[in-house]
Amino acid sequence: xxxxxxxxxxxxxxxxxxxxxxxxxxxxxxxxxxxxxxxxxxxxxxxxxxxxxxxxxxxxxxxxxxxxxxxxxxxxxxxxxxxxxxxxxxxxxxxxxxxxxxxxxxxxxxxxxxxxxxxxxxxxxxxxxxxxxxxxxxxxxxxxxxxxxxxxxxxxxxxxxxxxxxxxxxxxxxxxxxxxxxxxxxxxxxxxxxxxxxxxxxxxxxxxxxxxxxxxxxxxxxxxxxxxxxxxxxxxxxxxxxxxxxxxxxxxxxxxxxxxxxxxxxxxxxxxxxxxxxxxxxxxxxxxxxxxxxxxxxxxxxxxxxxxxxxxxxxxxxxxxxxxxxxxxxxxxxxxxxxxxxxxxxxxxxxxxxxxxxxxxxxxxxxxxxxxxxxxxxxxxxxxxxxxxxxxxxxxxxxxxxxxxxxxxxxxxxxxxxxxxxxxxxxxxxxxxxxxxxxxxxxxxxxxxxxxxxxxxxxxxxxxxxxxxxxxxxxxxxxxxxxxxxxxxxxxxxxxxxxxxxxxxxxxxxxxxxxxxxxxxxxxxxxxxxxxxxxxxxxxxxxxxxxxxxxxxxxxxxxxxxxxxxxxxxxxxxxxxxxxxxxxxxxxxxxxxxxxxxxxxxxxxxxxxxxxxxxxxxxxxxxxxxxxxxxxxxxxxxxxxxxxxxxxxxxxxxx
Amino acid sequence: xxxxxxxxxxxxxxxxxxxxxxxxxxxxxxxxxxxxxxxxxxxxxxxxxxxxxxxxxxxxxxxxxxxxxxxxxxxxxxxxxxxxxxxxxxxxxxxxxxxxxxxxxxxxxxxxxxxxxxxxxxxxxxxxxxxxxxxxxxxxxxxxx
Numbered sequence: 001x002x003x004x005x006x007x008x009x010x011x012x013x014x015x016x017x018x019x020x021x022x023x024x025x026x027x028x029x030x031x032x033x034x035x036x037x038x039x040x041x042x043x044x045x046x047x048x049x050x051x052x053x054x055x056x057x058x059x060x061x062x063x064x065x066x067x068x069x070x071x072x073x074x075x076x077x078x079x080x081x082x083x084x085x086x087x088x089x090x091x092x093x094x095x096x097x098x099x100x101x102x103x104x105x106x107x108x109x110x111x112x113x114x115x116x117x118x119x120x121x122x123x124x125x126x127x128x129x130x131x132x133x134x135x136x137x138x139x140x141x142x143x144x145x146x147x148x149x150x151x152x153x154x155x156x157x158x159x160x161x162x163x164x165x166x167x168x169x170x171x172x173x174x175x176x177x178x179x180x181x182x183x184x185x186x187x188x189x190x191x192x193x194x195x196x197x198x199x200x201x202x203x204x205x206x207x208x209x210x211x212x213x214x215x216x217x218x219x220x221x222x223x224x225x226x227x228x229x230x231x232x233x234x235x236x237x238x239x240x241x242x243x244x245x246x247x248x249x250x251x252x253x254x255x256x257x258x259x260x261x262x263x264x265x266x267x268x269x270x271x272x273x274x275x276x277x278x279x280x281x282x283x284x285x286x287x288x289x290x291x292x293x294x295x296x297x298x299x300x301x302x303x304x305x306x307x308x309x310x311x312x313x314x315x316x317x318x319x320x321x322x323x324x325x326x327x328x329x330x331x332x333x334x335x336x337x338x339x340x341x342x343x344x345x346x347x348x349x350x351x352x353x354x355x356x357x358x359x360x361x362x363x364x365x366x367x368x369x370x371x372x373x374x375x376x377x378x379x380x381x382x383x384x385x386x387x388x389x390x391x392x393x394x395x396x397x398x399x400x401x402x403x404x405x406x407x408x409x410x411x412x413x414x415x416x417x418x419x420x421x422x423x424x425x426x427x428x429x430x431x432x433x434x435x436x437x438x439x440x441x442x443x444x445x446x447x448x449x450x451x452x453x454x455x456x457x458x459x460x461x462x463x464x465x466x467x468x469x470x471x472x473x474x475x476x477x478x479x480x481x482x483x484x485x486x487x488x489x490x491x492x493x494x495x496x497x498x499x500x501x502x503x504x505x506x507x508x509x510x511x512x513x514x515x516x517x518x519x520x521x522x523x524x525x526x527x528x529x530x531x532x533x534x535x536x537x538x539x540x541x542x543x544x545x546x547x548x549x550x551x552x553x554x555x556x557x558x559x560x561x562x563x564x565x566x567x568x569x570x571x572x573x574x575x576x577x578x579x580x581x582x583x584x585x586x587x588x589x590x591x592x593x594x595x596x597x598x599x600x601x602x603x604x605x606x607x608x609x610x611x612x613x614x615x616x617x618x619x620x621x622x623x624x625x626x627x628x629x630x631x632x633x634x635x636x637x638x639x640x641x642x643x644x645x646x647x648x649x650x651x652x653x654x655x
Numbered sequence: 656x657x658x659x660x661x662x663x664x665x666x667x668x669x670x671x672x673x674x675x676x677x678x679x680x681x682x683x684x685x686x687x688x689x690x691x692x693x694x695x696x697x698x699x700x701x702x703x704x705x706x707x708x709x710x711x712x713x714x715x716x717x718x719x720x721x722x723x724x725x726x727x728x729x730x731x732x733x734x735x736x737x738x739x740x741x742x743x744x745x746x747x748x749x750x751x752x753x754x755x756x757x758x759x760x761x762x763x764x765x766x767x768x769x770x771x772x773x774x775x776x777x778x779x780x781x782x783x784x785x786x787x788x789x790x791x792x793x794x795x796x797x798x799x800x
Binding site: 341356607 | 672679687709744
């Protein structure tokens with residue numbers, strides 16, 4: 001019953017999206033207000049119904065309803081509750097429904113809260129949003145129905161890949177999806193503004209919170225995903241330039257460019273055509289990302305074996321949306337009046353350079369990601385790995401950081417550079433200090449990490465410069481946000497540089513009782529013991545790490561074995577043990593047992609890493625997200641409202 | 656300076672930047688992209704000794720032998736048409752097993768042994784043995800170095 005209800009809700013929601021679209025288009029053409037009055041409620045209802053359908057899917061998973069194919073394929077009655085719930089979106093169909101839910105809810109939010117736009121632009125935006133939803137509804141209902149029943153219900157499900165049974169990972173896809181969908185709302189705004197020719201500060205201000213919000217979620221998603229890969233996969237790296245990582249990074253880069261250009265449009269009414277174009281690009285990139293992951297073109301940890309039919313469907317959708325938006329843009333670009341002028345040495349000028357660099361990095365990452373596909377079509381199998389990306393993206397990212405140093409110190413429109421000269425010496429001095437310190441005491445360091453740490457020193461100090469000589473209590477939140485996000489970039493950059501320059505590694509086969517040294521830790525391997533988890537068994541090692549100062553810490557790396565489901569082979573996962581210290585992390589992995597010639601187990605493989613400042617990478621990511629959140633709060637003017645309310649309350653108290 | 660001029664200069668700068676980036680990317684791709692080969696292709700003489708490449712194959716049944724240092728393994732990679740001996744020192748990824756797919760980054764040694772510096776095991780949602788003779792699909796890169 002629940003599954004049928006869910007499917008019915010999807011159909012009704014799709015009909016409402018259709019209604020929004022048709023009513024919106026007719027209103028734009030005829031200007032009849034009673035048509036416009038339909039669009040808002042229809043958008044809200046569509047969002048609510050889609051969300052209800054998604055909740056019903058979660059209910060099916062929680063109840064382990066084995067008559068539903070999706071539940072059978074992705075769940076098991078013995079799974080911990082959290083993973084039953086997460087199982088609802090840990091697969092292709094469910095994640096597409098989640099995508100639609102977020103899309104519908106954000107459309108509803110726009111319909112309820114957006115007050116800054118002209119009414120016709122808002123209706124056009126909602127119609128564009130409905131058109132997006134409609135395509136995905138068609139995709140879901142016709143090619144990947146999550147509520148499909150099985151003719152005969154099996155006794156139990158096939159479970160979920162144990163590697164994906166991690167609380168962090170349960171929330172990883174939704175986080176990224178919110179990011180992707182937020183960008184799609186920005187896209188709808190751009191389409192709406194193009195349709196009604198209202199491209200200016202009002203449109204940019206309406207769009208900015210969505211860009212910021214989506215970018216916050218993308219930042220969090222990428223940061224968390226990187227940390228998950230780091231501790232869960234037991235390989236000790238934090239970024240592999242895996243295609244799936246790249247397709248989340250590419251929209252992030254587009255979003256970063258967009259949120260900087262939208263600021264120029266909102267503040268100075270310049271870069272208008274570019275902002276609209278960038279919104280289209282950013283959305284295209286999140287579509288391309290979805291397509292690549294979902295079509296099985298590039299396969300990786302998150303890819304769910306997909307059939308070509310779905311890929312074709314997505315490709316067609318992509319073609320219609322992106323092609324349509326670009327056509328609209330081509331017809332209307334001439335109508336975008338010339339924006340306000342500015343000199344090259346100015347805040348706008350540096351933001352233009354920032355945008356150029358970001359889009360170039362984006363293009364190079366995209367090229368590296370797609371190149372193997374193109375090469376394979378030509379009959380060559382090629383893999384593009386970290387060396388390529390480090391070589392092309394690294395230097396450009398460092399140049400981008402230099403622009404980040406100067407940009408915030410320049411004034412809008414035109415600058416004589418006085419402020420730069422007065423404030424930069426301290427930052428340059430800090431960078432020089434880092435550089436000489438590394439050259440004198442760092443030993444052999446690669447060029448890229450060396451420059452990375454130096455630039456991190458420069459950015460770290462310079463990013464605080466906008467706060468100098470200001471009344472900190474009166475400094476607007478967006479300025480705080482910018483400072484914190486830029487400082488976060490410096491922190492992350494320093495972490496990346498230090499980790500790749502000074503990492504120490506030991507690989508040994510150790511018998512219980514042996515001691516291994518790594519960096520300045522001496523680590524005693526105490527032995528292993530078997531333990532039983534809720535749905536796995538494990539061998540857990542015990543290691544005691546001692547620092548030179550005599551403090552000792554116990555680590556428990558483990559190798560888990562999950563029983564094979566449906567007669568499949570058992571799955572093993574490796575649980576690394578981490579020891580976080582102020583100076584970095586000690587990372588220990590327990591490998592396989594080594595058998596002596598007489599057949600008894602006498603040693604275990606151990607891999608130990610000391611990774612200096614590695615946690616700064618994710619701290620930096622978190623700071624960037626917090627900074628963006630501060631900006632968002634400032635833009636939403638919540639604080640002003642709260643202050644006004646407090647002032648009113650205090651007035652009432654004294655009245 | 657007219658706005659038109661400024662726009663022109665900006666467009667030229669952007670074009671120059673894009674062209675420079677294109678050249679950079681093309682040269683980096685030429686230097687850094689590694690060929691992905693099957694044992695049959697290696698046997699046909701497509702791989703030069705010492706050239707960084709990626710080998711994709713199945714681990715032959717019963718072929719995994721561990722050396723006495725406890726860290727180095729030797730095994731045979733096969734695609735049903737040809738077999739290549741592989742040597743790897745390190746901890747193999749969780750899903751590395753006989754009769755299943757694997758991908759190794761490394762290079763051919765002059766004696767015909769492929770020395771892997773990283774092994775990536777097949778890693779998909781639902782385990783399905785790949786067709787012999789076909790490239791294992793659905794690779795997640797789980798580096799065990």
